[in-house]
Amino acid sequence: MVAPTTPGTTPTPTNDAPVADAAARLNRLADGYLVTAALHVAAELGVADVLDRGACDAERLAAEVGARPGPLSRVLRLLVAEGVLVEFPDGTFSLTPSGRLLRSDVPGSLRGVVRARGGVYATAAPALAEAVREGGVAFERARGEPFFEHLAQHPAELAAFQASMVDRSARAAADVLAVYDFGRFRRLVDVGGGFGVLLSAILTATSGVSGVLFDRAEVVASARVPEGTEVVAGDFFAGVPAGGDAYLLSWILHDWDDADARRILTRCREAMGPDGTLLVVDAMLPERAADGPAVIRLDVTMLLLATGCERTGREFGELFASAGFTLRRIVPTASPLGLVVLEAVPA
Ligand SMILES: C[S@@+](CC[C@H](N)C(=O)[O-])C[C@H]1O[C@@H](n2cnc3c(N)ncnc32)[C@H](O)[C@@H]1O
Structure with missing residues (x-):
């Protein structure tokens, strides 16, 4: 419920509902880092390539991708909540259309993009506030060297970055x-x-x-x-x-x-x-x-x-x-x- 307003004034909440909506929205936005991290897990482990062969439970999936079933299952359920995977009553998971884009080597794949964003890019995020306040580049503050020089010394991060560029x-x-x-x-x-x-x-x-x-x-x-x-x-x-x-x-x-x-x-x-x-x-x-x-x-x-x-x-x-x-x-x-x-x- 929003109180009536005269033109040019800001609507005033008359009860808690809009405030609760605003808090839910902000909480969800602030949890964006969890979604990035969960997508990164799926992309790093190659979860979508396994699920593309058929629905599968966390136990079997964990054995295929080399992970622990308990933690993997919790991450998969976040991806279910975000519409990337589907969970069936028998405990198996499969891919939604968005989840299918995490497969490797398929047209339109975003696996490389997700690996770069959740990996090397995300490492710079904690330094952004400092860079905005004082200037400089967040990545250089966080990692101690310019981005492309850093990649040249870190083959795994270079591979993730270039995979991202290839996809894009x-x-x-x-x-x-x-x-x-x-x-x-x-x-x-x-x-x-x-x-x-x-x-x-x-x-x-x-x-x-x-x-x-x-x-x-x-x-x-x-x-x-x-x-x-x-x-x-x-x-x-x-x-x-x-x-x-x-x-x-x-x-x-x-x-x-x-x-x-x-x-x-x-x-x-x-x-x-x-x-x-x-x-x-x-x-x-x-x-x-x-x-x-x-x-x-x-x-x-x-x-x-x-x-x-x-x-x-x-x-x-x-x-x-x-x-x-x-x-x-x-x-x-x-x-x-x-x-x-x-x-x-x-x-
Ligand atoms: C954002 S990527 C774009 C790659 C490609 N042009 C594309 O459209 O996907 C930037 C590219 O610039 C290259 N690069 C960065 N510094 C460079 C330099 N000093 N000399 C030559 N290439 C450089 C990187 O290795 C990387 O491949």
Whole structure:
């Protein structure tokens, strides 16, 4: 029950019900860390791959994934409460449509994404308040070194991060290819291309284009790209491979603040000829938070992990101009993450 109000005044609760609703909502939000942790357990142990073969009780599941049945059963029941699993009267569990996305190596899989969020990303969360109060990067405060340098020294966390990128890039590739034709390019350099998921999708879908995959040495060592693709290891702050007529930065600029993003763009500008094209694939920050909650969450992920941020179209235009590029067009995609393709040319 809410007391009647005159226009422009705030509704006043007349009994405890709205207050109880508000408390329940806030409690649920604050318990989000438990859901992240439970999803992480399921993803780490490969629970969904076992349940995909048929419904199974906690005892048998625990034996298959190498866990203790009691604790596993309690975690599974939280995932039931959250709609990720179903529990049957005989004590067996199976997957809901959301739970099926925790399987490995299936189209649309989110297993890698969940492993990264509940693992290496979550380790930065306790330091966020300090970083907001005093500045700096939460991840660096929590772990003592910058994110990508840390990954280079921790192969298990690097593998989880790259698995997350592979999952996300596979979905992004379909969204990007649906709206952007790469057929007019001859040689496409994917700068910070990770394992090459997006580049491989572009090269497979587009004839007449050759590709160069460029990333850190420990990353390109595990890349999987079509035959004939050049794979180059290096540091994009020092320089990027020359000779491309298109340079692709997919989910790169959002990792870095304006000064570092400008350095990467400048290296691309130096490597390309006057007729080159810069292609940036990134999420575009909405003007109002309510218009893009997923992008807003991504923006806070950047606040946790790195110096970067998501940017509005105007901010991208200004950043490009400061590195000698003119933003020519912004092509929206159907991605729920607000992904766009920004096309720029040397000014
Ligand atoms: C957010 S991921 C994006 C990967 C890929 N472009 C995609 O769309 O999925 C950022 C990539 O930048 C790479 N990276 C970070 N620092 C780098 C550097 N100094 N030189 C080259 N690559 C770097 C990382 O290894 C990682 O693959």
